[in-house]
Amino acid sequence: MQLDAKIPGGPLAQKWDRHRFELKLVNPANKRKYDIIVVGTGLAGGAASASLAELGYNVKTFCIQDSPRRAHSIAAQGGINAAKNYTNEGDSIWRLFYDTVKGGDFRAREANVYRLAQISNNIIDQCVAQGVPFARDYGGLLANRSFGGAQVSRTFYARGQTGQQLLLGAYSALMRQVALGKVQMFPRREMLDLVVANGQARGIVVRNLITGQIETHAAHAVVLCTGGYGNVFFLSTNAMASNISASFKAYKRGAYFANPCFTQIHPTCIPVHGTYQSKLTLMSESLRNDGRVWVPEKPGDTRAPQQIPEDERDYYLESKYPSFGNLVPRDVASRNAKEQCDMGKGVGETKLAVYLDFADAINRDGREAIERKYGNLFQMYEKITGEDPYGTPMMIYPAVHYTMGGLWVDYNLMSTIDGLFVLGEANFSDHGANRLGASALMQGLADGYFVIPYTIGGYIARTSFSSVTPDTVAFKDTAREASDRIEKLLSINGKRTVDDFHRQLGQIMWDYCGMARNNQGLEKARGMIQELRTEFWQNATVPGDDKDFNQSLERAGRVADFMEFAELMVIDALARQESCGGHFNEAYQTEENEARRDDENFCHVAAWSHSGPDKDPEFHKEPLIFENVELTQRSYK
Ligand SMILES: Cc1cc2nc3c(=O)[nH]c(=O)nc-3n(C[C@H](O)[C@H](O)[C@H](O)COP(=O)(O)OP(=O)(O)OC[C@H]3O[C@@H](n4cnc5c(N)ncnc54)[C@H](O)[C@@H]3O)c2cc1C
Numbered sequence: 001m002q003l004d005a006k007i008p009g010g011p012l013a014q015k016w017d018r019h020r021f022e023l024k025l026v027n028p029a030n031k032r033k034y035d036i037i038v039v040g041t042g043l044a045g046g047a048a049s050a051s052l053a054e055l056g057y058n059v060k061t062f063c064i065q066d067s068p069r070r071a072h073s074i075a076a077q078g079g080i081n082a083a084k085n086y087t088n089e090g091d092s093i094w095r096l097f098y099d100t101v102k103g104g105d106f107r108a109r110e111a112n113v114y115r116l117a118q119i120s121n122n123i124i125d126q127c128v129a130q131g132v133p134f135a136r137d138y139g140g141l142l143a144n145r146s147f148g149g150a151q152v153s154r155t156f157y158a159r160g161q162t163g164q165q166l167l168l169g170a171y172s173a174l175m176r177q178v179a180l181g182k183v184q185m186f187p188r189r190e191m192l193d194l195v196v197a198n199g200q201a202r203g204i205v206v207r208n209l210i211t212g213q214i215e216t217h218a219a220h221a222v223v224l225c226t227g228g229y230g231n232v233f234f235l236s237t238n239a240m241a242s243n244i245s246a247s248f249k250a251y252k253r254g255a256y257f258a259n260p261c262f263t264q265i266h267p268t269c270i271p272v273h274g275t276y277q278s279k280l281t282l283m284s285e286s287l288r289n290d291g292r293v294w295v296p297e298k299p300g301d302t303r304a305p306q307q308i309p310e311d312e313r314d315y316y317l318e319s320k321y322p323s324f325g326n327l328v329p330r331d332v333a334s335r336n337a338k339e340q341c342d343m344g345k346g347v348g349e350t351k352l353a354v355y356l357d358f359a360d361a362i363n364r365d366g367r368e369a370i371e372r373k374y375g376n377l378f379q380m381y382e383k384i385t386g387e388d389p390y391g392t393p394m395m396i397y398p399a400v401h402y403t404m405g406g407l408w409v410d411y412n413l414m415s416t417i418d419g420l421f422v423l424g425e426a427n428f429s430d431h432g433a434n435r436l437g438a439s440a441l442m443q444g445l446a447d448g449y450f451v452i453p454y455t456i457g458g459y460i461a462r463t464s465f466s467s468v469t470p471d472t473v474a475f476k477d478t479a480r481e482a483s484d485r486i487e488k489l490l491s492i493n494g495k496r497t498v499d500d501f502h503r504q505l506g507q508i509m510w511d512y513c514g515m516a517r518n519n520q521g522l523e524k525a526r527g528m529i530q531e532l533r534t535e536f537w538q539n540a541t542v543p544g545d546d547k548d549f550n551q552s553l554e555r556a557g558r559v560a561d562f563m564e565f566a567e568l569m570v571i572d573a574l575a576r577q578e579s580c581g582g583h584f585n586e587a588y589q590t591e592e593n594e595a596r597r598d599d600e601n602f603c604h605v606a607a608w609s610h611s612g613p614d615k616d617p618e619f620h621k622e623p624l625i626f627e628n629v630e631l632t633q634r635s636y637k
Pocket of ligand 1: 039040041042043044045062063064065068070071072073074075076077078079080162163189190191192225226227228237238239242243245246282401402423424425426437438439440441442444
């Protein structure tokens with residue numbers, strides 16, 4: 001299949017307007033004749049459900065949690081980007097576009113990123129109208145702070161709870177439509193499979209997580225907003241329920257998976273402190289506005305931080321990258337932290353940590369000012385580590401945080417299956433090989449509030465639909481396959497817990513497909529994953545039954561999918577013989593240890609299609625064409 005991104009013609013700045021004009025419309029009175037399924041209620045799904053229902057479509061919305069409000073998006077801390085230029089620092093749509101393309105190491109589509117930058121300003125207006133309590137400056141305008149990879153302050157925030165406040169906005173809009181009867185909300189449902197009938201996505205199979213019942217739901221189109229897959233690493237900053245299952249099932253039904261190896265490792269997380277941990281905690285990137293990153297100059301220095309004099313400290317980001325300093329993008333900051341620890345300059349008990357120090361900021365601005373900006377984050381840090389970050393520097397280390405890979409979508413956010421749209425972190429579309437901070441919230445809301453309302457109409461208006469119901473064969477077959485799989489999981493009757501398998505899988509991925517990769521390690525990881533997967537299906541224990549609330553069963557299903565998906569990530573990493581953004585293959589680095597891209601051979605999106613059980617996936621290429629920015633070696637010096 002030829003990968004056609006359907007990028008509209010014309011100048012970059014006019015593509016989206018032109019496309020919106022050219023898209024066919026569904027008459028307002030006809031919209032009520034169409035049903036749309038939205039899976040996920042994070043910022044992408046919440047925004048999409050509310051907007052589509054507001055337009056008049058009948059929406060059915062599904063999520064795993066007991067309330068749409070508990071989606072992983074609620075955890076987002078630092079902020080959301082927009083090119084408002086309230087600070088008069090010289091920001092513009094073009095600059096946001098350029099920073100994002102460069103931040104992604106030139107592995108994202110120009111047209112998508114430009115549209116994202118254009119829409120960024122509408123998002124802020126819409127959220128303010130909803131009542132989202134963004135921080136404000138002394139004059140009453142919305143305040144901004146800086147995030148990595150940008151030399152202007154363009155990040156809008158609500159203390160360290162931006163995701164929560166934005167999600168409350170989307171949730172209010174969603175619940176308004178629930179009250180109006182335009183959205184039917186199905187919480188506590190897990191999508192187990194996608195139903196494809198006559199080549200079109202026409203429904204889903206879900207498990208009611210309370211009763212265990214398998215249900216089928218039909219619609220004219222399906223919108224997946226199921227988030228990212230960082231939990232393949234077991235330890236990550238993601239919510240415990242974040243998973244790959246819905247996307248992976250769609251992949252198995254014919255949707256291509258793009259750039260699965262592009263994982264973001266966030267530089268400022270609380271370091272791992274024991275084998276009993278199942279989750280890692282992010283310390284927001286916003287802290288790098290005021291916190292200074294350093295390690296002792298001398299390897300093996302065990303003195304307390306306060307006893308290390310200034311001239312025996314290495315503020316390595318500030319000295320190596322004078323232009324961006326502590327605000328270099330995440331991939332760069334993470335790799336440098338690892339490098340310092342590899343040189344023996346790591347701190348803390350495990351020596352796998354660096355300091356993030358607020359002493360200078362507190363001396364300069366006063367404790368109260370710092371408390372006002374980051375109070376809840378400092379409190380969280382103290383609760384977890386028992387140390388007071390106002391008095392002693394935080395200790396931080398990189399951790400898995402975000403996944404730039406996802407289901408391949410065209411400019412309309414439609415996958416390679418007709419009628420299957422993918423939004424938010426679940427798609428691959430806008431961040432290339434590295435996402436800049438504060439741009440995931442921007443993308444999720446752009447997709448949900450401002451892109452899908454147009455593009456889904458364009459699809460519906462040009463498509464003829466056969467009549468399907470849950471009694472149609474495709475629905476019955478897919479539901480039976482989902483039930484069979486549950487039965488198979490429950491009948492393994494082995495001795496090892498699912499969590500134990502998951503932890504081992506995560507360690508393999510972290511060791512060989514994490515911050516630094518090499519071909520030998522990736523080959524080895526592939527074999528280890530295959531062996532572990534075989535053992536999983538022979539020796540996992542899944543207690544309880546399927547007619548009840550059974551979290552062990554839920555986890556088993558998700559881990560089984562991670563077991564297969566992990567291999568796809570490794571295959572993708574092996575195929576990309578270059579370094580770019582979060583994909584750092586040790587064989588490809590500059591003399592200064594920065595990622596060395598190979599634009600001649602790898603300036604493309606790698607999209608994979610499923611070829612059947614035990615067969616290697618098939619590779620497809622979407623060439624990336626840069627007409628507006630020049631491909632350069634990324635530099636933040
Ligand atoms: C700690 C933390 C802080 C962050 N801070 C920021 C920040 O400051 N700025 C920023 O831009 N980004 C931030 N991010 C990233 C950002 O939060 C996420 O990328 C974004 O919220 C993802 O939104 P989403 O709507 O795509 O998916 P999610 O919010 O992950 O929602 C996924 C939804 O899908 C549902 N779901 C999943 N699988 C299934 C299934 N099989 N069946 C049914 N439902 C399913 C879930 O129930 C949920 O409702 C942060 C991330 C983390 C982890």
